[in-house]
Amino acid sequence: MELAVALLAAALSLTVPLAGAHRPLADEVGARAHLTEILTPDRPFQTFLRYLQQTNLVEVFEKQAYRTHHGITLFAPADRAFAAVHPSVLSGLKKHQLKNLMMYHALAKHYALKEFDGLSRVSQVTTFAGGMYTVNVTCDPGAIRVQSRWAAAKILGTVYGVAPMAVYEIDRVLLPEAIFRVQPPVEAALPDAEPAASAPGAKGGNATTTPGDKAEGERSACRAAGRLDSYVAAMALCAASLVAAL
Ligand SMILES: *[C@@H]1O[C@H](CO)[C@@H](O)[C@H](O)[C@H]1NC(C)=O
Numbered sequence: 062m063e064l065a066v067a068l069l070a071a072a073l074s075l076t077v078p079l080a081g082a083h084r085p086l087a088d089e090v091g092a093r094a095h096l097t098e099i100l101t102p103d104r105p106f107q108t109f110l111r112y113l114q115q116t117n118l119v120e121v122f123e124k125q126a127y128r129t130h131h132g133i134t135l136f137a138p139a140d141r142a143f144a145a146v147h148p149s150v151l152s153g154l155k156k157h158q159l160k161n162l163m164m165y166h167a168l169a170k171h172y173a174l175k176e177f178d179g180l181s182r183v184s185q186v187t188t189f190a191g192g193m194y195t196v197n198v199t200c201d202p203g204a205i206r207v208q209s210r211w212a213a214a215k216i217l218g219t220v221y222g223v224a225p226m227a228v229y230e231i232d233r234v235l236l237p238e239a240i241f242r243v244q245p246p247v248e249a250a251l252p253d254a255e256p257a258a259s260a261p262g263a264k265g266g267n268a269t270t271t272p273g274d275k276a277e278g279e280r281s282a283c284r285a286a287g288r289l290d291s292y293v294a295a296m297a298l299c300a301a302s303l304v305a306a307l
């Protein structure tokens with residue numbers, strides 16, 4: 062009898078959260094994403110991935126995501142964000158500086174887009190690189206920005222969002238004062254805010270006729286649509302909070 066009651070209670074406690082529907086179910090939450098698959102070479106994050114591999118951070122970030130209770134948030138500059146930084150800027154860094162720079166693109170906690178509004182009220186957000194490596198988050202209707210000393214990056218969309226790992230595409234490489242005492246040479250004007258992921262021409266060539274491109278284009282379109290959803294939601298939240306603040 063006691064056993065039956067216990068079983069019933071267990072069954073109820075299981076079914077109640079599920080009845081809430083549409084929330085990610087256990088298998089989705091438990092699934093481990095691999096950074097190398099998220100930033101896979103057919104996406105426009107090859108440069109970022111290469112630096113993460115070079116500095117042995119892939120495993121570090123995955124451990125932070127799946128072996129701590131905090132999770133992780135990554136800001137992934139698209140390839141063309143790296144292209145806007147003069148090659149000498151990154152090639153001139155020592156190994157530990159490059160590693161700090163990559164860790165500067167991570168927060169040691171999972172943040173959903175809707176939580177950036179809260180982050181924007183923190184005056185300095187400490188990154189995975191620690192100490193002096195802080196960013197400021199701003200949340201205006203129209204754009205969530207991550208600001209470093211020498212570059213303000215705009216979040217262009219969600220590359221991966223299932224907790225405890227979040228990866229957001231940004232349009233600039235973040236450049237902290239802790240590494241760069243003076244402004245490094247960076248191209249001022251980027252083609253504005255067009256997510257690299259949905260711009261097939263972003264790779265530089267006129268590769269419009271190879272068979273792979275159509276699939277790439279369609280996937281990009283899907284991602285862009287998904288991106289828009291979460292974006293609109295985040296913007297609505299930002300807007301609501303702005304109104305509430307008045
Ligand atoms: C962040 O904002 C504070 C003021 O609130 C400012 O002193 C600091 O320089 C800013 N940091 C960056 C990286 O923009």
Ligand SMILES: *[C@@H]1O[C@H](CO)[C@@H](O)[C@H](O)[C@H]1NC(C)=O
Nearest residue numbers: 262263264265266267268269
């Ligand atoms: C792409 O094609 C245009 C004309 O169609 C040409 O002017 C341009 O130079 C090409 N760009 C590359 C990178 O091949």
